[in-house]
Amino acid sequence: MEFFDFLNTAVTPYHTVDALKSFFKANSFAEIGLAANYEPAKAYFVCREGSVIAFRTPKQWCDTSKFRIALAHTDFPTLKISPNPDGMNAGVCTLHTEVYGSPLYTSWLDRDLGYAGMLAYVDSADKSNTLKTKLFRGDKLFRIPQLAVHLNRGVNQDGLKVNPQVDFNALWTGASGSSVSENRKNLFVKALEKELPEGARLIDFDVQLFDAQPANRGGFNDEWIYSGRLDNLSSCHAIAEAIVGAKSAESDCLVACFFNNEEVGSTTREGAASNFLKSVLDSIASLQNDCHPGVREHDRAQAPLSSTLAESIALSIDMAHAEHPNHTEKHEPNHAPLLGKGIVLKTNSQKRYASDLMSSAQLRLLCEKAKIPLQVFIMRNDMPCGSTVGPTVSANLGIPTVDIGEPMLSMHSIREMMATSDHADMIKLVEALFC
Ligand SMILES: [Zn+2]
Numbered sequence: 001m002e003f004f005d006f007l008n009t010a011v012t013p014y015h016t017v018d019a020l021k022s023f024f025k026a027n028s029f030a031e032i033g034l035a036a037n038y039e040p041a042k043a044y045f046v047c048r049e050g051s052v053i054a055f056r057t058p059k060q061w062c063d064t065s066k067f068r069i070a071l072a073h074t075d076f077p078t079l080k081i082s083p084n085p086d087g088m089n090a091g092v093c094t095l096h097t098e099v100y101g102s103p104l105y106t107s108w109l110d111r112d113l114g115y116a117g118m119l120a121y122v123d124s125a126d127k128s129n130t131l132k133t134k135l136f137r138g139d140k141l142f143r144i145p146q147l148a149v150h151l152n153r154g155v156n157q158d159g160l161k162v163n164p165q166v167d168f169n170a171l172w173t174g175a176s177g178s179s180v181s182e183n184r185k186n187l188f189v190k191a192l193e194k195e196l197p198e199g200a201r202l203i204d205f206d207v208q209l210f211d212a213q214p215a216n217r218g219g220f221n222d223e224w225i226y227s228g229r230l231d232n233l234s235s236c237h238a239i240a241e242a243i244v245g246a247k248s249a250e251s252d253c254l255v256a257c258f259f260n261n262e263e264v265g266s267t268t269r270e271g272a273a274s275n276f277l278k279s280v281l282d283s284i285a286s287l288q289n290d291c292h293p294g295v296r297e298h299d300r301a302q303a304p305l306s307s308t309l310a311e312s313i314a315l316s317i318d319m320a321h322a323e324h325p326n327h328t329e330k331h332e333p334n335h336a337p338l339l340g341k342g343i344v345l346k347t348n349s350q351k352r353y354a355s356d357l358m359s360s361a362q363l364r365l366l367c368e369k370a371k372i373p374l375q376v377f378i379m380r381n382d383m384p385c386g387s388t389v390g391p392t393v394s395a396n397l398g399i400p401t402v403d404i405g406e407p408m409l410s411m412h413s414i415r416e417m418m419a420t421s422d423h424a425d426m427i428k429l430v431e432a433l434f435c
Contacts, residue, residue, distance in 0.1 A: 001019070007233055320407050
């Protein structure tokens with residue numbers, strides 16, 4: 001999957017999953033439900049809304065079989081268009097938005113903003129009102145302009161203060177003469193209805209804004225990548241590339257997880273704190289035991305899932321903070337990862353990351369084996385540390401887990417930055433996990 005195509009296509013978690021599904025299907029992964037009949041040495045994927053789990057079953061499941069798991073998230077901070085978004089000010093139709101996750105507010109101003117998401121609708125001829133969904137991406141550009149410096153004296157000295165309730169109304173169209181007087185309620189819903197098949201009725205929508213500028217190479221030697229959504233599409237891409245390129249293992253199951261809602265804490269039906277991964281692993285373990293009809297009942301491998309999980313390993317892959325050349329004081333001096341110098345092991349004594357002694361040690365050995373440079377990040381003691389899906393998955397399932405990532409700058413900005421070589425290293429590392 002071409003990396004920049006993926007970055008430019010995956011503009012909402014639904015689009016991330018759609019792009020991943022297409023990639024898996026094109027590479028002979030079969031879409032399947034939970035508790036389906038998984039065959040040995042085959043590739044499958046299971047979807048749940050904005051999340052997807054892909055896996056390669058082993059040639060033979062036995063009592064020493066393990067899971068080798070890579071985890072990433074499909075979502076990113078954004079502005080979601082509110083259920084009743086329509087407003088009008090100064091002769092312009094505006095859309096109220098609701099903040100999702102923790103975007104870097106100022107970066108959303110004066111950008112070309114696309115809009116995309118999922119629509120729920122019914123066909124008007126359908127008497128049973130069966131709900132259908134449509135993935136869509138609008139082809140127009142919206143804008144959240146900031147105040148001119150002349151109207152915000154002192155902004156350059158005091159810094160720009162953004163109030164998300166006041167400042168995040170997106171300008172989406174100029175009011176025509178007729179629409180000024182017309183009831184402006186549901187103007188945006190009417191615009192969304194145009195995306196539906198003829199005669200369909202829009203029932204609800206989940207639509208968000210995104211940075212419409214395509215990803216670019218940057219730096220004098222093209223050594224960097226500038227794009228929206230690098231956190232965490234970069235990790236999704238590395239994992240997808242690795243599992244597609246892998247072969248089924250002798251006895252281990254290779255699992256690639258892409259979870260929605262990490263940016264808002266993961267406790268959702270499809271998030272990393274849900275029962276989604278546990279259900280998939282349960283199905284794999286139990287059905288693999290059942291799929292050797294020639295083996296007598298008492299000879300079948302019946303290791304309980306909990307002990308299989310305790311022997312397994314998960315890489316929780318999310319982006320890491322590279323040292324900022326203008327603000328080196330923000331990093332712990334001995335643990336400041338550099339752009340382009342290899343992937344980052346993230347540890348935290350307060351356990352905001354899942355890395356522990358043995359999972360970190362396993363990662364170090366994996367990097368040695370794959371000849372991948374490794375840097376270590378810890379947060380300064382006088383600053384709070386972020387988190388990932390790693391601690392959630394590790395605590396819920398008892399899988400030894402290590403948190404790692406590619407170093408980047410401007411995390412959670414609408415435009416982020418990373419190094420090309422670190423992404424190549426990450427793909428190599430996940431390939432080594434699955435090899
Ligand atoms: Zn992230």
